[in-house]
Amino acid sequence: MSTATAPVTTTVTSTLLDFHDVEMTFPDGTVALRGVHLTVDRGEFVSVVGPSGCGKSTLLRIASGLEHASDGTAQVDASRIGYVFQDATLLPWRSVRDNVELLAELGGRSKEERRAKADRAIELVGLTGFEKHLPKQLSGGMRMRTSLARSLTLDPELFLFDEPFGALDEITRERLNDELLRLFVEQRFAGLFITHSVSEAVYLSTKVVVMSGRPGTVVRSFDVPFPMTRDMPRDPDIRFTPEFAELVGEVSRALREGHR
Numbered sequence: 001m002s003t004a005t006a007p008v009t010t011t012v013t014s015t016l017l018d019f020h021d022v023e024m025t026f027p028d029g030t031v032a033l034r035g036v037h038l039t040v041d042r043g044e045f046v047s048v049v050g051p052s053g054c055g056k057s058t059l060l061r062i063a064s065g066l067e068h069a070s071d072g073t074a075q076v077d078a079s080r081i082g083y084v085f086q087d088a089t090l091l092p093w094r095s096v097r098d099n100v101e102l103l104a105e106l107g108g109r110s111k112e113e114r115r116a117k118a119d120r121a122i123e124l125v126g127l128t129g130f131e132k133h134l135p136k137q138l139s140g141g142m143r144m145r146t147s148l149a150r151s152l153t154l155d156p157e158l159f160l161f162d163e164p165f166g167a168l169d170e171i172t173r174e175r176l177n178d179e180l181l182r183l184f185v186e187q188r189f190a191g192l193f194i195t196h197s198v199s200e201a202v203y204l205s206t207k208v209v210v211m212s213g214r215p216g217t218v219v220r221s222f223d224v225p226f227p228m229t230r231d232m233p234r235d236p237d238i239r240f241t242p243e244f245a246e247l248v249g250e251v252s253r254a255l256r257e258g259h260r
């Protein structure tokens with residue numbers, strides 16, 4: 001077991017995230033990740049699917065700098081990183097606007113600046129008119145939009161998503177998938193997205209990465225060929241085409257094989 005830590009380092013390239021042979025062994029001896037190779041370039045939206053406990057969240061925590069890999073190199077060339085969790089993690093006593101302003105407030109921005117940033121982000125996620133609502137007055141989807149807006153105030157170059165829509169119903173999830181795609185093409189961040197849903201991964205992404213069971217490693221990577229443009233991020237009807245079903249089938253098969 002290696003005990004050295006490999007900190008996230010920074011260089012200037014079009015690759016925003018470059019993991020090379022990353023291993024993560026926790027102090028109790030649990031080997032969560034082994035030999036992980038993964039890159040996320042500017043303009044890419046990469047989804048990661050893998051069995052429960054294979055180290056997906058650990059991967060994101062290393063990417064964000066919250067955790068250090070115990071071996072290998074985890075290089076991140078993004079000074080502004082957004083992070084959205086499965087839980088919206090809103091402060092219940094603060095309004096939508098005050099929650100969205102939080103990161104700019106912690107960053108020491110002036111009141112006018114953070115108000116302007118928050119209002120723009122609230123508009124981007126379609127919550128204009130709900131600025132004064134408290135989290136308990138919002139639906140699950142609206143809470144997640146608020147969480148997205150809070151991270152958008154950072155103008156992230158790299159956006160990390162830890163299964164953000166997993167707790168939402170199918171219709172809300174599909175709607176938020178489309179919202180996220182629109183934000184991706186408009187705001188031009190790169191994305192690293194964890195999900196348990198293979199069809200969500202294929203629909204949202206430019207690339208889908210399949211991980212094995214723990215210790216997690218990347219077993220397959222699939223380029224997603226469906227077009228994505230500023231005017232039409234991705235045609236929702238793509239989900240009903242044989243090509244989409246075929247790719248979902250291939251990813252699912254790789255997931256099953258990697259799980260054995």
Ligand SMILES: Nc1ncnc2c1ncn2[C@@H]1O[C@H](COP(=O)(O)OP(=O)(O)OP(=O)(O)O)[C@@H](O)[C@H]1O
Nearest residue numbers: 026028030032051052053054055056057058059214
């Ligand atoms: N701080 C820690 N100390 C020890 N073991 C840990 C720690 N954090 C995570 N683990 C273990 O590492 C493995 C990977 O955990 P992780 O949460 O990254 O998996 P995951 O793929 O995100 O799981 P899920 O899909 O169920 O959310 C698990 O076996 C987990 O129990």
